[in-house]
Amino acid sequence: MTDKALLVSEPRKILHIDMDCFYAAIEMRDQPELANQPIAVGGQANSRGVLATANYLARESGVHSAMPSAKAKALCPNLIILPPRMDVYRDVSNQIRDIFLQYTHLVEFLSLDEAFLDVSASSLFSGSATLLAYRIKNDIYRKTKLKASAGVSYNKTLAKIASDWNKPDGLFTVRPDEAESFLAELPVNILSGIGKVAKEKLNKADIFICKDLVERPLTELKPLLGKWAEKAQLRAKGIDNRQVSPKRETKSVSIEETFSTDLKGSELVEKISEMRFRLESRLKKKVGVGLKVKSIFIKLKFSDFSQTTAQRPCQTIDQSVLEALLLVACARSSKKIRLLGIGAYIDNENVNKRQQLEIKL
Numbered sequence: 454m455t456d457k458a459l460l461v462s463e464p465r466k467i468l469h470i471d472m473d474c475f476y477a478a479i480e481m482r483d484q485p486e487l488a489n490q491p492i493a494v495g496g497q498a499n500s501r502g503v504l505a506t507a508n509y510l511a512r513e514s515g516v517h518s519a520m521p522s523a524k525a526k527a528l529c530p531n532l533i534i535l536p537p538r539m540d541v542y543r544d545v546s547n548q549i550r551d552i553f554l555q556y557t558h559l560v561e562f563l564s565l566d567e568a569f570l571d572v573s574a575s576s577l578f579s580g581s582a583t584l585l586a587y588r589i590k591n592d593i594y595r596k597t598k599l600k601a602s603a604g605v606s607y608n609k610t611l612a613k614i615a616s617d618w619n620k621p622d623g624l625f626t627v628r629p630d631e632a633e634s635f636l637a638e639l640p641v642n643i644l645s646g647i648g649k650v651a652k653e654k655l656n657k658a659d660i661f662i663c664k665d666l667v668e669r670p671l672t673e674l675k676p677l678l679g680k681w682a683e684k685a686q687l688r689a690k691g692i693d694n695r696q697v698s699p700k701r702e703t704k705s706v707s708i709e710e711t712f713s714t715d716l717k718g719s720e721l722v723e724k725i726s727e728m729r730f731r732l733e734s735r736l737k738k739k740v741g742v743g744l745k746v747k748s749i750f751i752k753l754k755f756s757d758f759s760q761t762t763a764q765r766p767c768q769t770i771d772q773s774v775l776e777a778l779l780l781v782a783c784a785r786s787s788k789k790i791r792l793l794g795i796g797a798y799i800d801n802e803n804v805n806k807r808q809q810l811e812i813k814l
């Protein structure tokens with residue numbers, strides 16, 4: 454076997470590093486008197502705001518990110534909700550990026566506080582990705598006084614699951630020979646790509662854990678998961694060849710919801726205002742401040758599974774524009790609606806320029 458062939462056949466070494474309740478942790482670091490209080494970062498309860506993140510003390514009361522602030526306050530009356538300081542969070546994110554780049558140039562950020570690193574080429578610690586992950590966690594703590602959790606494995610799916618395994622301040626490794634048995638007993642929705650709706654469908658067909666997904670013939674999975682069936686099955690077996698791609702760009706950010714019963718267009722107006730806040734919080738998390746929304750869109754899937762989208766240039770996530778788009782889209786079919794999505798296209802050029810600038814500095 455040539456060296457090159459050997460390299461190709463060797464498993465990759467992928468890390469997923471995820472900061473622990475990032476925004477809240479920064480606030481606790483900067484205001485130590487908050488450290489023993491339930492805190493969250495997000496919009497205020499009286500302005501229909503949603504939470505971007507909450508610390509672990511708040512989570513004990515059932516508070517979680519993307520929850521409306523008013524609901525969070527009801528669950529946890531002592532909750533202190535702080536306004537986001539995106540500039541500070543972005544600065545910390547840049548410090549973390551600099552640390553990652555010392556070890557590999559293959560860094561793919563998923564949001565300000567979460568990234569995949571391909572460290573296959575690193576020879577540090579005799580090639581031990583686990584020790585390298587430990588080093589990176591320490592570097593982050595020394596530089597920022599913040600804790601991160603790390604997952605170590607040979608692909609993105611497993612590294613991501615592993616980083617969540619011992620959170621907070623976790624470090625967990627899934628080795629190639631133990632991957633399939635590690636996944637076997639885990640619930641199917643642990644795989645990225647299997648959300649609430651897909652999970653329900655699978656559960657109805659008696660598919661609960663990854664092992665079930667592996668054992669079912671594809672012909673039975675296809676009606677449930679569509680063209681995603683094959684990929685889902687491979688991932689449940691621990692196979693995921695997606696590359697860590699540093700050039701990943703956020704072109705659009707969207708959220709969608711499938712309804713348990715199909716709805717009429719007029720019933721969606723309220724849904725839109727609810728989803729709009731979630732979209733705004735996701736936009737902030739994905740691209741931070743300084744982002745430029747170019748246009749916003751609505752996606753509908755009707756009861757007969759046909760779908761349509763409507764889009765309009767707009768610089769904010771504007772409720773009245775979304776409602777107008779809803780009207781336009783609804784008029785295209787007489788059927789009821791089973792899925793509503795709303796989203797925004799981002800001015801890519803701006804995001805790229807900023808990223809380049811950050812790397813140069």
Ligand SMILES: [Mg+2]
Nearest residue numbers: 471472474566
């Ligand atoms: Mg995080």
